[in-house]
Amino acid sequence: MEKRSSADGATVLIVGAGPAGLVLGNLLLAAGVDCLIVERQSRAHVEQRARAGFLAAETVRVLVDNGLGTGLRARGRQHGTCVFRTERGEFALQYDGLGRGEAHTVYPQQELVTDLVAEFLARGGDLRFDTPVSETGGLDGLDGERPWLVAHRADGTPYRLTGRYVAGCDGRHGVCRRQLPAGAVRSHRRRHGVSWLALLVETPPALPAVTYAVHDRGFAGHMARTPSVTRYYLQCEPGTDPDAWTDAAVWDELDLRMRAERFGPLRRGPVLERAVVDLESDVLDPMQYGRLFLAGDAAGLISPSAAKGANLAVMAAETLARAFAAALHQGDEEPLARYSATCLPRIWRAQEFSHWMIGLLHAPAGDDEESRFLRALRDSRLESLRTSTVQQHSFADNYVGV
Template sequence: GAARRSLPAGTVRHHRDHGVTWLGLLAEAPPSLDAVGYAVHARGFAGHMARTSEVTRYYLQCARGTRADAWSEERIWDELELRMRAREYGPLRRGRIVQRSVVDLESDVLEPLRHGALFLAGDAAGLISPSAAKGANLAVLEAATLARALVDDLTAGDPEGLDAYSARCLTHIWRAQEFSHWMIGLLHGPSGMDGASLFHNSLRRSRLTSLRTSRSQQDWFAEHYVGV
């Protein structure tokens, strides 16, 4: 946008393409689970996120370069049920697919977030992969932090909040980026049978076992998943 085009030379951009692509789907179908669902499967990741009592968001990991219209609705639902193990946990509640998009998982952070009177927030400040659902959390935090700082400066003549805005927000941004990156490694793995692929997938299974069995791991996950 206009803000990024106005950035001075010397602004540092940290960019990472995670090499993972999702097919994002919005279905006119009631949620099939009572909570967010992440499925780890040899064929790739699948996700279930309720939106309303009648609308559900789904994600399917797909090959890079996939077109949004490349999959039929029947293929989409069959693949979702396979990856989410419908035979074991029950069938999904199907409905019409009303929206599709292809999402390449990428991360992007700009430093600093202030350049004179220009303050960056939301997507102007950076992008985060949807793997841990942190984008909206960060945008609200940045907007609220900037709003408080502006009020203090304009009403009380106290510029401390504006001066510290970039550093304060970047602390939260990098914490969220780290957790998002961790989630990408947990949810997506190589499909090969070579030594490196087998090693990586064994690490993923170990992480999942820890999340299922360790209360301290569950507390850590909950804190990072809910907070920013």
């Protein structure tokens, strides 16, 4: 059972029980800082929500060093190779032997979230599921000493929670971002004009490594999740209805774009989930306003082309936890004042690499002059990555680094 306090608030009010909010909450409890998490969804929902599963070395360090890595150390799998397939053939990069020599740990986000919830509750944390914040007027007092929010119990009854700080970890479409005063932050946004059909299939990984396939019909990708579940991506037209793709059509297209006839068959199985993901990016600058501090997707969205979202969320949570502890224990507010300046260079580096990956994997299919030019650029990038040691070391540093 989730702990429910009769108190009307906490020193730090955290909105959202995703990786950012849960890591932040656990680190604050470990630092002796009173906090409370409210989450609009049920516990079952957040613990079953399938998301990315590639954790960078620095992310693993944060989790393990703070007693949050038991599950990933027991069940996570090291992954240090990725493969690119093109019309010219296939080449593999063993990136854990390049750059800083770092690998990913494959650990599904829903399992990480389940671990973080259990640990937060075991540490005595106050975590309130099925508790949305009011869409209108639900967050106020941000430029004063005691900000507050209006939450709703399961029966719809509103009540007020007061704190000294608010951490907005409730995603891009969450209340915290939407209730920022007009002009408080600047949004840098790009729509990449690319959409993916994201598929979760009940079948063991067909390939030993993450595989990126470039094809005239569009990109296709293979990413392991668990020994029995695999993530696939298919580039599709923006606005595509995911339900228009039958299982048979999905597998036929995956076979074609991943060149199964040439490199070996895929393992077919039922499609458990399908959704269309529009590749978009945005960054808020600054990531704070008054007593409100944003982390994770609430502060900025990154396209899934390089698996950076959850990793950036964990790193921001660590930075913010340290800043809160410094302000509350030493009276030093400078780390909080510099929170955005500390996080944004890391975020922009990840955005730049994600943007580069989009150009590496996608190009228009038309026969017009510009489409042919962009396809030639894409092919040149792939050839440079295949042949240039310097390019490979740079790729490894950015692929695993945050």
